[in-house]
Amino acid sequence: MMDIFYAALALSCSILVSIYGWKFLNWVWLRPKKMEKQLRQQGFSGKSYRFLIGDLREMITISQEARSKPMTFSNDIIPRVIPTFHEHVRNYGKNCFLWIGPNPTAIISDPELIKEVLSKSYVFQKMSSPLDKLLAQGVAAYETEKWAKHRKLINPAFHLEKLKNMLPSFYSSSCDLLSKWDDIVSSKGSCELDVWPYLQALTSDVISRTAFGSNYEEGRKIFELQREQTGHFLNAAQLVYIPGWRFLPTKTNRRMKEIVREVESSILGIINKRIKVVESGEANSNDLLGILLESNFQEIQQNGNDCGMSLQEVIEECRLFYIAGQETTSSLLVWTMILLSKHMDWQIRAREEVLQVLGSSQPDFQDLNHLKTMTMIFHEVLRLYPPAVTMGRVIHHETTLGKLTLPAGTQLFLPTILLHHDNTIWGDDAKEFNPERFGEGVSKAMNGKFSYFPFSGGPRICIGQNFAMLEAKMAMAMILKHYSFELSPSYAHSPDLVLTLLPQYGAQLILHKLSAKI
Numbered sequence: 058m059m060d061i062f063y064a065a066l067a068l069s070c071s072i073l074v075s076i077y078g079w080k081f082l083n084w085v086w087l088r089p090k091k092m093e094k095q096l097r098q099q100g101f102s103g104k105s106y107r108f109l110i111g112d113l114r115e116m117i118t119i120s121q122e123a124r125s126k127p128m129t130f131s132n133d134i135i136p137r138v139i140p141t142f143h144e145h146v147r148n149y150g151k152n153c154f155l156w157i158g159p160n161p162t163a164i165i166s167d168p169e170l171i172k173e174v175l176s177k178s179y180v181f182q183k184m185s186s187p188l189d190k191l192l193a194q195g196v197a198a199y200e201t202e203k204w205a206k207h208r209k210l211i212n213p214a215f216h217l218e219k220l221k222n223m224l225p226s227f228y229s230s231s232c233d234l235l236s237k238w239d240d241i242v243s244s245k246g247s248c249e250l251d252v253w254p255y256l257q258a259l260t261s262d263v264i265s266r267t268a269f270g271s272n273y274e275e276g277r278k279i280f281e282l283q284r285e286q287t288g289h290f291l292n293a294a295q296l297v298y299i300p301g302w303r304f305l306p307t308k309t310n311r312r313m314k315e316i317v318r319e320v321e322s323s324i325l326g327i328i329n330k331r332i333k334v335v336e337s338g339e340a341n342s343n344d345l346l347g348i349l350l351e352s353n354f355q356e357i358q359q360n361g362n363d364c365g366m367s368l369q370e371v372i373e374e375c376r377l378f379y380i381a382g383q384e385t386t387s388s389l390l391v392w393t394m395i396l397l398s399k400h401m402d403w404q405i406r407a408r409e410e411v412l413q414v415l416g417s418s419q420p421d422f423q424d425l426n427h428l429k430t431m432t433m434i435f436h437e438v439l440r441l442y443p444p445a446v447t448m449g450r451v452i453h454h455e456t457t458l459g460k461l462t463l464p465a466g467t468q469l470f471l472p473t474i475l476l477h478h479d480n481t482i483w484g485d486d487a488k489e490f491n492p493e494r495f496g497e498g499v500s501k502a503m504n505g506k507f508s509y510f511p512f513s514g515g516p517r518i519c520i521g522q523n524f525a526m527l528e529a530k531m532a533m534a535m536i537l538k539h540y541s542f543e544l545s546p547s548y549a550h551s552p553d554l555v556l557t558l559l560p561q562y563g564a565q566l567i568l569h570k571l572s573a574k575i
Contacts, residue, residue, distance in 0.1 A: 085109050088466070089159045095464040101163055102149035104156065111156025116141045124561060127549035130399065132441045132488045134552045135474055139446055142472055162449075162468040168482070170459050171471050172507035174450055175515035178204075181456075183517075184449035184468055191313045192290045193283075195377030196520065208520065210356060210366060211374065214348040215520050220527055221422045222343050226266040227531040228419055234259045234532070235539055242540075242570050249545045251563040256390045256532075257383070263528055264382035268345040268375070269327050276379075279323050283379055286316045287556055324375045328368070345378060380556070385444045386525045388557040390532055391564050392442040393434065396490050398544040398566055403492060407431050408537040415534060425530045433492035435529060436499060439511035440483075441490065444557035446474040448513060473510060482508045541569045 089106045096103075104112060123140040136143045142164060145153045154163045165171055174181045182200045189198055196207040213219065234255055242248040265276035289309055331346055349371065357365035366374070397404040410430045418424070448471040455465050463469075480487045482504065483494070495502045503509050512519035519525075536542075545565040553561035 085159050089156070089161065092161050092464045092466065095462075096154050096161055096163060096467070099461050099463070101152050101154045103145065103154040103161075106156055106159070106161075109159060111158050111160070112141070113156070113158060116155075116157075119144065124551070124553055127551045127562060130550045132490060133478070134442070135478060138474065138552050138554050138558065139472065142447070142470065142475070146472075146475070157468065160466070160468050162470050163463065164470050164472060165458075166472055166475050167459070168476060168507040170461075171476070171510075172514065173458060174469060174471060175510070175513060175517070178516045181450040181452060181469065184451045191317055192286055193376040193380050194373040196374065197377055197381060204517075206364065207366065207370070207374070210352045211349060211520060213352045214345045215524060217523065219343070219348060220524055223267045223524075224420070224422060224425075224527070224531065227263055227528050228535075230259055230262040230266060231532045231535040233262060235535060238540065238568060239570070242568050247567060247569040249547065249565060249567050251565050252394060252542075252568075253391050253560055253564040256394075256564075257387045259532060260383045260387040260390070260528070263386070264378060266344070267524075268378045268382060270344045270347070271327070279320055279379055280383070282316050282320050283376070286313060286320075287380075289313050289316075291555065320376060321372050324372050325368075328371060328375070346375065349374065381519075381521060382524070384557045385519075385521070386528050386532075388442070388444040388559060389435065389438060389525065389529050391560055392558070393438045393529070393533060394536070394542060394566060395544070395548075395560070395564055396438055396441070397434070398542050400490055401543070403430075403434060403490075404537070404541065407434055407533075408541070411534045411537045415538065420531055420534055422527075425527060425534065428530055428534065430492070431530055431533060432526075433495040435526065436495040436502070436509075437490060437492040440477045440509060441488070442552065442558055443473050443477060443511040445511070445513075446554055446558055447472050476508045477511075479508065482506055539571055541571060542566045543569075 085108060089111075093103075093106050119140045123137045128134070128137055141155065145155050146164065146166070151164070151166045154161050156162070165174060179201050183198065185198055196204060196211055199207055237255060238250070241250060261276065261280050265271050269276065289312065293309065293313075328346070328350075331350060353365045353371065397407065407428075407430050410428060414427050415424050450469040450471065452463055452467055452469070453465055456463050456467075476482065478487050499509060507514070512522040512525075543566065545567050548565040549562045551561035553559050
């Protein structure tokens with residue numbers, strides 16, 4: 058009897074090994090080779106698939122080499138920021154693919170195809186990995202019905218009338234920034250300063266005030282933990298993804314999970330305090346968390362628990378607030394200051410507009426809305442230095458895109474920065490700083506092509522873009538009003554893609570205090 062049992066057990070094990078062995082072989086070889094053949098039949102070119110690693114080794118080597126030293130100041134930053142894409146497009150043309158491990162990734166650079174991809178968000182879904190859960194989820198990561206539910210619940214927090222109420226927080230954070238600079242600069246009249254960490258602190262303070270009603274000092278621990286988590290995430294993302302690897306008790310895996318627990322615990326404490334306020338019937342705070350909780354509470358009351366967010370989902374949205382709310386705006390501000398330091402004529406022009414529109418008053422919504430020159434400058438900065446230089450999508454079923462038929466599982470990279478810098482779209486001065494091209498608005502500047510999308514596009518266009526632009530306008534208006542600035546000789550031009558596009562070695566400027574008072 059036991060012999061039969063052991064024979065059956067051995068047979069079962071043999072069947073399981075065969076099944077999983079076949080799945081592994083299919084994942085690492087058969088499926089990639091089949092997809093490669095299909096992509097080549099559609100007119101795509103690229104290197105032949107190499108077992109398991111694909112192009113990852115070259116990608117890491119080329120990236121490390123590109124960012125190993127600063128570049129001569131130029132807005133032609135593509136070879137440094139996305140060197141692998143640059144090499145592939147140069148070698149194989151615009152219709153090309155590369156291998157991220159066993160996954161083929163097609164580069165889509167036709168404006169009309171990109172527009173189609175972004176407009177069909179249920180078909181072309183965001184690329185993700187299990188690692189994403191350790192950084193942040195929330196509405197930016199969810200798909201289909203879950204995304205639609207969260208987007209609906211979060212939308213009220215970003216209505217224009219709600220954003221107007223946040224302007225005093227933008228102003229207070231900007232005043233705090235200027236006070237810090239005054240303490241450093243005032244005795245000398247001018248001073249060299251790396252403004253990058255101060256701009257990060259500014260946008261961190263803004264998101265703390267507007268999201269949670271606290272200030273940056275109280276939220277410092279969360280920001281520091283999230284920044285550390287970002288470093289671990291980016292290091293892990295460069296490795297070939299092996300199923301189950303994240304569950305192994307490596308030092309990095311343990312630390313990443315510990316950070317998640319610490320961040321969630323801190324955010325949960327903030328949320329629980331706010332829930333008690335809501336349940337007690339007190340007036341709700343007019344910050345992002347308060348509006349979100351109110352929206353969620355009303356949805357649950359009207360339509361039941363299934364239509365609202367769970368407590369864990371609220372925590373995830375708060376984690377996303379911390380990252381998305383800080384990264385994009387600080388990137389925009391630092392590149393604006395760097396470019397205005399190189400183009401003093403535009404800095405002077407923007408300052409004259411600020412002084413004319415604002416005078417000595419605290420900026421309100423109408424004032425900021427009348428800063429047309431600054432709006433042009435921001436659009437040009439976002440064109441040349443978009444915070445997200447590429448976007449990733451994936452299809453789960455065989456899909457038609459234009460005249461292409463793409464196999465299930467194909468990943469797509471939409472290279473924002475390639476279109477933003479394309480001479481055939483923007484003219485021979487595409488890589489030059491020329492805000493005047495946006496003098497008649499974005500639509501006119503694009504010349505009928507979907508070629509400018511720093512905040513993405515379609516249904517999933519960034520929900521916080523108006524928040525980011527208002528915050529940036531307030532900060533730059535206050536900075537221009539109180540300081541002039543120029544590039545320091547010690548500045549090393551080093552655009553670097555982390556989560557967003559950042560200055561790798563900082564942003565050393567020489568600040569000159571003006572006579573205006575806060």
